Amino acid sequence: MKIAFFNTKRYDQRSFVEINADYGHELTFFEPRLTPDTASLASGFPAVCVFINDEVGEETLRAIAATGTQLIALRCAGFNNVNLDVAQDLGITVVRVPAYSPYAVAEHAVGLIMTLNRKLYRAYNRVRDDNFALDGLLGFDLHGKTVGVVGTGKIGQCFAQIMNGFGCKILAYDVRPNPVCQEIGVEYVELPMLLTRSDIISLHCPLLPSTHHLINEESLQHLRPGAMLINTSRGGLIDTNAVIEAIKSGRVGYFGIDVYEREGGLFFEDLSDTVIQDDTFQLLQSFPNVVITAHQAFFTKEALHNIAKTTLSNISEVEAGQDCINQVKSI
Missing domain, CATH: 3.40.50.720 (NAD(P)-binding Rossmann-like Domain)
Incomplete structure (x- = not known):
């Protein structure tokens, strides 16, 4: 699956490229955060991967849905930055990494x-x-x-x-x-x-x-x-x-x-x-x-490995039409 990664640093790219050898997805990395202003970068990508500070509210969701995005993969545990109600209405699946380390x-x-x-x-x-x-x-x-x-x-x-x-x-x-x-x-x-x-x-x-x-x-x-x-x-x-x-x-x-x-x-x-x-x-x-400290509590080698592995596994499960235990749904 083609995946657009937003808000990425070099350490994100290294860990995901390494783990992706076992999954075979097509990865594209963008440095900017996902916001309404950068949503056009997701055009043509069925999946986007975002982090805690990306803005995945209604405006962003409608913009990326209009250009083909059907899956949001959070590479973090928190999902408060995603409007789950709107995502559900648009048919966008949301998955996360509930535990990395x-x-x-x-x-x-x-x-x-x-x-x-x-x-x-x-x-x-x-x-x-x-x-x-x-x-x-x-x-x-x-x-x-x-x-x-x-x-x-x-x-x-x-x-x-x-x-x-x-x-x-x-x-x-x-x-x-x-x-x-x-x-x-x-x-x-x-x-x-x-x-x-x-x-x-x-x-x-x-x-x-x-x-x-x-x-x-x-x-x-x-x-x-x-x-x-x-x-x-x-x-x-x-x-x-x-x-x-x-x-x-x-x-x-x-x-x-x-x-x-x-x-x-x-x-x-x-x-x-x-x-x-x-x-x-x-x-x-x-x-x-x-x-x-600047949100570094998660930042260990083990955690980055687990984040990449769980994220790519989530995406593979959704792509295969399987139930993903890490899917987040609107209450």
Whole structure:
């Protein structure tokens, strides 16, 4: 099948070309994101492959459907950027990669915790300047702390298992408790209780209408002063302006994110020679107790291999008229 890949980098091309040796699809790679303005590039391609920051709303969908596209293959787990209702009406099939490496994302979340707690970013820069003073680098033992896990799918489960290994008490909130988590002693509670009792809160749930701004001005009031908040899931789970006010007041003592609700046009690009126009993002970067990474939690060799393999397998199954377990349908 002819597939148009949008929003691609060299590492995407390498992994997909390598895996495609087993599938034999015709791959064409485009650097721009898929948007209404770039939809014409998909002309003549029955399948397009997109990433998290591509704009697959109604306008884009109607444009690509008009030129022959019948399949959208997401090379990611999230699908909130796709208008599933319109896709269904147009007869466009949507598939995704629900799990590529839960370990990669979970381990990155732990990395953010360690970086914030032990001030590793400050320590690294100090030593490079021959400053070996320890003032301002004081951290705390993770052992014995209470960690709240919001969302206990595969990634949340892996994260809970890692933090359990540190000797933390684990609380969790999910509409469907995970038996594996329960076996290691995870206690399921309602979200307000989790926020109230946790020293560290880590988000591992999908972005849905029901979870948009799950962390907001009201829910932040439940946090114990100085709590650590981590997000490696989707930026829209957090009301950024509300968190900024909570950082200023001391309600949030540490903030580590790998995602940002307005990351489109920022993340995955080199903007070092430009003036970023997002004042909210710039303000976040100014706080000493905030660490931001640019959506790299998924970025391991194993994950890229699994993403390419699952994506191409999904496309092959749809092309063959088979049921694809990874198809996403409108509710």
